Amino acid sequence: MNALPDRRLNAFRPDLAEEALKGTVAAGRYVTGVPARIAVPVAALRPRPDEAAGIDTQVLFGEGVRVLDRAAGWAWVKSDFDGYVGYLPETALDAAAAPATHVVGVPRTFAYTGPDLRTPAAFVLSIGSRLTIVGESETRGTRYFTLEGGQSVIAGHCLPAGGTAGGDYVTIAGRFLETPYLWGGRSGFGLDCSALVQLSMMMAGRSAPRDSDMQAAGLGAPVAREELRRGDLVFWKGHVAIMEDETTIIHANGHTMSVAREPLAAAVERTAYLYQQPTGYRRPV
Template structure:
């Protein structure tokens, strides 16, 4: 009997499935989905339409999704960014058809009600959030981008879509130091181990899978522990860390409950009771 497709990346239920799965899974009907955009700073994707359900991952302001179903105040969606499937509250979505022009390129920033840092902050945004810019201005030497909603964001905190923030994803990852750990988190407000890898690489122009097992199966090539260097990845079952140099890792972890730096040898010894030895080392190329 063939195994069912990974539910994290494939949308299917007995009553409904995404069109691409026709012939692979059985459902009453198949749909292509309707485009929508995330309209809140961060929205949790859950495995079922229930606030008590754990968070699988998150989608960010301005990211596009396909809505497969709406019911009882929930939307069942698939992310255009990394293909993740889940449920989020309907009010988190907007049907806007405008194209995003910029991306937030710093871990966190404020969106102001006016083009002046002295005006009230309307809300905060995470790195990776996508914005539609309609204008630009300068106040007391600081440049601001005007958003389609009329608010403003500091221009220096954003980049045009398609422009990399860095050519070294480890530098990007280090900017998250002391950011709180959050299971399923994928933002500058809180993130987990694999999101640190995904977000950091995203800001260098690379798209990678969301979860650590997906990353371990697809990123780069295997290397031996003695060959590790800056930028390599260390995988345990259910965990991933980034080599900052030949001996030190950066990782979002449940020990410090933050993104932290520690010697690889210390991490291996400390987590031995939980993870045993690392399951592999890989060099993203």
């Protein structure tokens, strides 16, 4: 019997599956899904419609999803960005609208109730959030962009859609130092080890799978430990770290509960009793 597709990236249940899986998995019916976008700063994607379920990943403000089903206040969705599948509250969604014009290019920023830093903040936005700008203004020399909902964001904190925060994803990863570790987190407010890789690469105009096992299986090409250099990745079972230089790593980790920098050799020695030796090394291309 053929193994079932990876449920993280393929939407299927006994009663319902995405149209692309027709002929691959059995389901009561198949759907293409309805486009929608995320209307809250960060939405947790869970493996089942239950607030007590662990977080698999997160989707950010303005990111697109396909809604495959709605029931009891929950939506079953598939992310347009990385194909991740899961459940989130229907209240996190808005109808799909005009394509985003900009993306937040700093780790965190505020959406103010008006075009003035002295006005109350309506909500907070993470790096990578997609914005549709409908106007702009200036107050005391600071430019603001106006969002569809009427809120204002600092123009200097935004990049044109498709723009990058720089070409070196390791430098971008370094901007997250001391950001709290969060299992399943994928934002400037908290993130896990593989999200640090994915989010940093995204902001450098590159792509990476969401989870560390996916990254270890196919992101770039294998290299030997003695060949490690800046930008290479080190994998343990269930963990990934970024080489900042030939001897130092940056990683979101449960030891410091933050994004931290430490010598690779020290990390290997510290984690050996739990995770043994690294399982591989890869150079993203």
